[in-house]
Amino acid sequence: MQPSTTTPGDNGEAVIAHGLLNSMAVVTSGVATLRDHWSDLSPVKRDDLFTRVLTHAAFINEALGELTRGLPEHALRQLDGLQRRNLG
Numbered sequence: 001m002q003p004s005t006t007t008p009g010d011n012g013e014a015v016i017a018h019g020l021l022n023s024m025a026v027v028t029s030g031v032a033t034l035r036d037h038w039s040d041l042s043p044v045k046r047d048d049l050f051t052r053v054l055t056h057a058a059f060i061n062e063a064l065g066e067l068t069r070g071l072p073e074h075a076l077r078q079l080d081g082l083q084r085r086n087l088g
Helices: 008-040 043-068 073-087
Strands: none
Touching (some): 008 043
């Protein structure tokens, strides 16, 4: 195992990554629960799960948006192109 080569900036990135991973876990498990147990869930429970998923998805979107603000313009254009290809 190699020794850690973290720098002070790496710790902040790790905290952000941890928050994003937690939110992705909520999104993934919420959507899976809705898919697998739709008929077993009451409408109130479904709405609650949808709200949780959408809240965490919005957080992920905002956090990633903040992270990209420091990227050079050409990198942002490349990311936009990738997103269009993945969604189209």
